[in-house]
Amino acid sequence: MRIAITGGIAAGKSTVVAHLKELGACVIDYDRLAAEVVAPGSLGLERIISTFGIEAVDDDGRLRRKWLASVVFGGKQHRHMLQRLNAIVHPLVYEQAAILESMLLDSDVNDAAETTPIIVHDIPLLTEVRDSIPFTFRHVITVEAPVGMRVQRMVSTRHMSPEEANARIRSQSSEQQRLAIADIVIDSAVSFEQMFECVDRIYAELLQET
Numbered sequence: 001m002r003i004a005i006t007g008g009i010a011a012g013k014s015t016v017v018a019h020l021k022e023l024g025a026c027v028i029d030y031d032r033l034a035a036e037v038v039a040p041g042s043l044g045l046e047r048i049i050s051t052f053g054i055e056a057v058d059d060d061g062r063l064r065r066k067w068l069a070s071v072v073f074g075g076k077q078h079r080h081m082l083q084r085l086n087a088i089v090h091p092l093v094y095e096q097a098a099i100l101e102s103m104l105l106d107s108d109v110n111d112a113a114e115t116t117p118i119i120v121h122d123i124p125l126l127t128e129v130r131d132s133i134p135f136t137f138r139h140v141i142t143v144e145a146p147v148g149m150r151v152q153r154m155v156s157t158r159h160m161s162p163e164e165a166n167a168r169i170r171s172q173s174s175e176q177q178r179l180a181i182a183d184i185v186i187d188s189a190v191s192f193e194q195m196f197e198c199v200d201r202i203y204a205e206l207l208q209e210t
């Protein structure tokens with residue numbers, strides 16, 4: 001069974017995903033894939049250089065993420081620039097996700113398919129890519145906590161100011177947008193213990209469905 005998980009920044013998605021892994025789920029991490037497809041020497045990085053110029057990489061041939069962020073989130077025509085970046089990165093990410101999935105399901109390579117029938121696509125920006133992603137998900141989970149609590153978490157664990165934390169939250173899609181595409185909501189405003197109990201229950205129900 002293929003499911004997706006998303007959530008607002010600092011809501012607790014990574015904590016939930018780590019727990020799902022412990023329970024036996026196979027996880028495909030889109031943030032990691034997005035970094036891998038633009039690694040030095042990759043086709044993705046080559047395409048970024050063709051589109052955005054040699055300024056996109058540093059002297060060691062690594063992507064200058066801060067520079068690119070300023071172009072696609074703040075520069076002139078930033079919307080168009082973000083579209084161009086997405087048009088490079090997203091198809092490569094989906095291709096890698098499909099390869100990973102087929103490896104997980106190929107019992108000759110990995111017998112995980114016998115023991116772990118749940119594949120979780122961990123997609124922080126699922127609302128943004130919902131219409132273009134070439135996968136269908138049996139369930140979509142979102143992990144949510146109130147904005148104030150997320151700001152507090154970012155301030156205390158990520159050395160951000162409240163202003164920076166709020167700006168990051170505003171730059172993402174809203175809780176309402178995530179709730180509109182999700183059919184399972186995990187409340188992370190409760191204690192770790194209660195949250196994990198909720199994840200255990202959801203996982204057991206998913207297993208029943210496979």
Ligand SMILES: CC(C)(COP(=O)(O)OP(=O)(O)OC[C@H]1O[C@@H](n2cnc3c(N)ncnc32)[C@H](O)[C@@H]1O)[C@@H](O)C(=O)NCCC(=O)NCCS
Pocket residue numbers: 009030031034064065066068069072082085086089090093125128171172
């Ligand atoms: C522009 C890049 C290089 C900036 O990197 P940097 O490390 O500075 O920031 P980071 O990746 O943590 O993103 C910061 C915030 O920007 C937002 N964001 C990132 N990518 C996107 C996007 N494609 N669309 C909308 N918002 C985005 C997110 O809210 C995120 O929290 C990077 O975000 C990127 O390559 N984005 C495009 C690829 C992508 O869509 N990745 C998501 C996984 S598929």
Ligand SMILES: Nc1ncnc2c1ncn2[C@@H]1O[C@H](COP(=O)(O)OP(=O)(O)OP(=O)(O)O)[C@@H](O)[C@H]1O
Pocket residue numbers: 007008009010011012013014015016124153157188189190191192195
């Ligand atoms: N139920 C909870 N109770 C208390 N703290 C929590 C709970 N769930 C998560 N946290 C804490 O909140 C912070 C953010 O959690 P986490 O890193 O899992 O969020 P995230 O949604 O994956 O963030 P990002 O989107 O930035 O990757 C962490 O410090 C984590 O320990």
